[in-house]
Amino acid sequence: MGSNLSFEDIQPHLVRMAILENESGQRIATGILLMTGEGDKRNWAAYAEKAALENIVQQKIEHPFSMAPVALIAKYGYEAKQVDRADGLLHVQIKKSAGVVQESKPTEKVQRLKGRRICLDPGHGGSNQNVSPLNPAYKEKDMTLKVALALKPMLEEEGATVYLSRDKDMELPPAERTKKINAYGAELVVSIHTNAGGGNGAEVIYSIYSDDKLAKILLEELCSKLGVVKRKVFTRTLPDNPKKDYYFMIRDINCQSVITEGAFHDNSTDLAILMKPDAHIKYAEALRNGLVKYFNS
Structure with a gap:
């Protein structure tokens, strides 16, 4: 040289x-x-x-x-x-250097959910498994729990206080589930699910007593992160009482509550997405991103 x-x-x-x-x-x-x-x-x-x-x-x-x-x-x-x-x-x-470049000090992370109280409800649990008819290895109860456990620290990093209806595989009947959640005194509940019944894509359910703003934001984020089809946001009432929400996770909760259905585990295309190793992380990131947008808009 x-x-x-x-x-x-x-x-x-x-x-x-x-x-x-x-x-x-x-x-x-x-x-x-x-x-x-x-x-x-x-x-x-x-x-x-x-x-x-x-x-x-x-x-x-x-x-x-x-x-x-x-x-x-x-x-x-x-x-x-x-x-x-x-x-x-x-x-x-x-x-x-003549003009010394000072090493930049790390900036303090802005906590975009500071002061917020959010409860995450991983759907199903225990004997209520909701197994995919296309692949018995997929159980909705496991997926929803993984999403919630991944999402909790993400929200806490943003400054939120986060509660879980369950943090392990356990039986949690409707009345016990809603009683436990209401005792937390959260301002928002996100009930996490995957769907079944013939269809594909994501959808979000909200209360007849709420607007659709949060539901629409979460739907956009779910479709973007998971790469699934955008279905709809909607409300549903009891057949015999149009003044009451159909789903107990909305009807019997004392604060705003939404149900997210990330994808259909009885659809081959959606199931392939849900079976990816990082699917629960993407689902969690979608919810985190959506909640940040909602509370800061």
Whole structure:
């Protein structure tokens, strides 16, 4: 390797011997400039993190190194440049920048659901399994629980207080379920389900005493994240009493409540989506995104 090599000339597939010098030209480390991997897996073999870089510059340590990219060095307020030498090695000189770039302090995450009280209701449980007729390995009770357990920390990270009607596989009759949920004093209940009965896609059910704003937002997010067909949002009343909601998870809840049906587990296309390893995460992310949009609009 000749001395005509430039620092900017370093390519990912090259390995170069290099000398690291301080501003006075004194050798303070010797090592290899190395990048490994291809495509998305491309990465420097070792980074000069801030503490190590400071120690090297101040000559507190002298050791072999794998140099970091110029951008990383600049992030810590240093300049790096190639210095020509006749020994065939690439010499890299680093010094403090004239206008030091201060390392940015991490910004505090905005909690978009701060103060909100939300109850998640994983549908079914225990002997009430709701097994797919197309694949007995799929049980709605398991899927809804996985979604709720994934969603809970997502909402808590956004500042919400989150309650669960169940956090394990257990029998929870309607009266016991609604009594437990009402005792939490939440302002919103999301009852999580997958559908059956002939159809495909997602739908969301809301109360006759609520508007459809939340239901529409959740439906959009479910279809976007899961990649399922958009069916509808709707309400339903008791056949003999049009002033009462049909579903007990809406009718017998003391606050706003919606039922989400993410996809049909008796439809082959939808079931294939639900059977993917990350389906419960996408379902949870869809609900998280929808709730954030609803409470911030």
